[in-house]
Amino acid sequence: MLNLVRLIYIFQPKTFTIIRSKIPCIIELQWLALKKIVTRKQFLNSFIGVIYFLIIISCYSCTGDTITGSSLAPSFFGGYLESEAAVNMTLAALCYTAENNPNIAEIKDSLILQLSDSTYATGGRWELAWGPGISPGRGNMMYVAVDTTSDTIYYAIAVRGTDWEFPSNIIEDMEIWKLAKYPFGGTDDSVAVGSLAGLDTLLATVDPVSGQSLETYLNNIPNGHLKMYITGHSLGGALATLITAWFADKGFANKFALEAYTFASPTVGNASFAYHYNSILSASLNAQSHRVVNSKDLVPFGWAGLGNVVPYQIPTTVPVEIALVFDAIQIYLNVKGIKYKHVETQQPIGSLIPLNCSGGSTIGNYFCWVGFEHSKNNYLRLLHADTVKLKNVQKGIF
Secondary structure, three states: OHHHHHHHHHHOHHHHHHHHHOOOOHHHHHHHHHOOOOOHHHHHHHHHHHHHHHHHHHHOOOOOOOOOOOOOOOOOOOOOOHHHHHHHHHHHHHHHOOOOOOOHHHHHHHHHHHHOOOOOOOOOOOEEEEEEEEOOOOOOEEEEEEEOOOOOEEEEEEEOOOOOOOHHHHHHHHOOOOEEEOOOOOOOOEEEHHHHHHHHHHHOOEOOOOOOEHHHHHHHOOOOOEEEEEEEEOHHHHHHHHHHHHHHHOOHHHOOEEEEEEEOOOOOEOHHHHHHHHHHHHHOOOEEEEEEEOOOOOOOOOOOOHHHOOOOOOOOOOOHHHHHHHHHHHHHHHHOOOOOEOOOOEEEOOOOOOOOOOOOOOHHHHHHHHHHHHOHHHHHHHOOOOOOOOOOOEOOEO
């Protein structure tokens, strides 16, 4: 683990600096050590563990989730279908196509080919309609796909999760230490600073050919029998939650039937934002929201339900060093009065057991489980869908 941190420091110094500057909970670990609640060795291991934990969280596009639903709004949104979830998870996974290719045209060509693959849950019926919209630093990406094979025209906004090569993604994942006002809601509606930065960045992206923003594109779609899915995995799920709120707040739910499917989504905001989200979707006649979670995925416990991780041993036996990390994060958030609340409605889909993890209570085994349970293809397997094989069009070769 220490060697990994050293490698990050040597080969990704900018990333290391960002990680170090975004971990105020280390102060709480120092306090625990000074009070002799933990030993010096445990402190040092946990100090490295904090960095390692958040690196892994970033690598696998992570954040958080509660174990119970909100009591502020309707107890659930109906309409969940596994077949729809499989389509949306596939569209979310395809966001990672050619993700590190600097050539937007090649990313677009790769995405078009992936969408045409009839072996996926999408069945080859979806076509690229807008985008990909990619931020200037390439850290954020979303696209719109369309399925015109039935009387109802189906659209989907798919948002990419974390690629830790991009420092902006790490900031979005780690900036949970401060809340900021959600600009389209009420006075008390607040979301994580990092998530809000991601939303702002996504809404500023444009189609590489037409130059249209997402909002302009949506406004220009002719009225008709329209349905819009909004989807994303992990950080992409968090940002998809904000895109869904923005979509409804802008009045687009009056034009489209709306259904959000997020997967392994981070906790996005406070209780007031969750109430706003649940209420505005409930007020729309044709709006639904499903927060799909693997019951053994660490990420959906995240900041709102972090206290459940150790008692429920998520995803497996929690090493003492990692438990200390969770304690430090909770102490910091509690001291700062930062309280997260998930939006409705949680949809558990079970879990699978990894076969390639070593077992035991080691940190290495723990993060082996974390990575497995959180992966895109694991979610697809749980939805009984074909896994995706991300490819890249480059110089005419697929």
